[in-house]
Amino acid sequence: MDIQIREYREEDKEEWMRVHAIILSISHAWNYTIQERPAYEGHSSTRLVALAEGKIAGLTDVQYENTPGEFCFLKDSLAGYVLEFGRLPEYSGHQVGKKLIDATIEDAKKKGFNRLEYWTQDRNAQRYYRRVDMKEIGRHYRFRIRPKQDVVDLLHKDYVGVEYLYCACVPEEWPLIKQKYEVIEKHPLEPHLCIGFEIRF
Ligand SMILES: CC(C)(COP(=O)(O)OP(=O)(O)OC[C@H]1O[C@@H](n2cnc3c(N)ncnc32)[C@H](O)[C@@H]1OP(=O)(O)O)[C@@H](O)C(=O)NCCC(=O)NCCS
Known part of the structure; x- marks a missing residue:
């Protein structure tokens, strides 16, 4: 063709x-x-x-x-x-x-x-x-997390509501992030490794 x-x-x-x-x-x-x-x-x-x-x-x-x-x-x-x-x-x-x-x-x-x-x-x-x-x-993870209550409260003081945070981290920190935060896993908001x-x- x-x-x-x-x-x-x-x-x-x-x-x-x-x-x-x-x-x-x-x-x-x-x-x-x-x-x-x-x-x-x-x-x-x-x-x-x-x-x-x-x-x-x-x-x-x-x-x-x-x-x-x-x-x-x-x-x-x-x-x-x-x-x-x-x-x-x-x-x-x-x-x-x-x-x-x-x-x-x-x-x-x-x-x-x-x-x-x-x-x-x-x-x-x-x-x-x-x-x-x-x-x-280079490579990094891109992911969305549910914010912790202190972040929700901080933004709420300025009348900002927050559904989720869109974030990035180096691959070495990814296991720690998954332990510490509620990472959204469901499509279409699931995490991806970006290269x-x-x-x-
Ligand atoms: C990525 C993309 C553009 C490749 O285009 P393509 O026209 O299929 O690729 P080509 O025909 O130029 O392929 C060149 C060679 O790579 C090989 N190839 C194609 N896709 C491949 C893949 N996913 N993995 C490994 N090799 C692949 C081909 O077999 C070809 O080999 P050959 O030279 O021995 O025949 C196409 O898959 C696409 O449009 N994907 C969806 C959009 C997308 O994700 N874009 C990237 C945005 S960052």
Whole structure:
């Protein structure tokens, strides 16, 4: 199947949103949904779509830093943080992901950047990033806890009600956190190990 990569255009917006929603529903990578197409104001960005049979089969967005460490974990150089990346399930086996990554690298080079970070909570995507030889640069747990009464009371003084707290910790502290706090385990609020990967070029 012929897969073409090209820049996102404003007229793609509605289709892009629908494709994004399907990709989001098959991955644990995202911890929120979006109702508006991100614009990345004030930042340079790469916004690409993969086309198959004239339709959007995959997409990727990268937002580039204005200062090192603004979005990325490593701070040794200005880099791009990949916010959106995926393809529709029916286009598996056609190298859509790899073509999007290669085209992203070319565009990042043109814009004067030499590093990209891909972070994900999705286990399939983690296996994929290893498979395409990305280097792991960090990991942490992301999880939600029921706050203890002193935290509830403190916020309540300022008229703030709290349903749960969205938190992160390094893997070494995870067993302790689970002992000390009531971690929400039920989908869709369950904990995830988030792993960061980078590509340098
Ligand atoms: C991750 C994702 C983009 C991969 O895209 P893809 O188009 O299926 O991958 P490619 O076709 O480019 O695969 C390249 C190679 O990796 C292999 N591969 C694909 N998925 C893999 C996986 N989950 N684990 C290990 N290897 C994998 C392919 O078999 C292929 O091998 P080959 O070169 O020997 O043929 C896709 O699975 C996806 O859209 N997932 C849902 C969204 C998501 O989680 N995105 C990550 C956001 S952080």
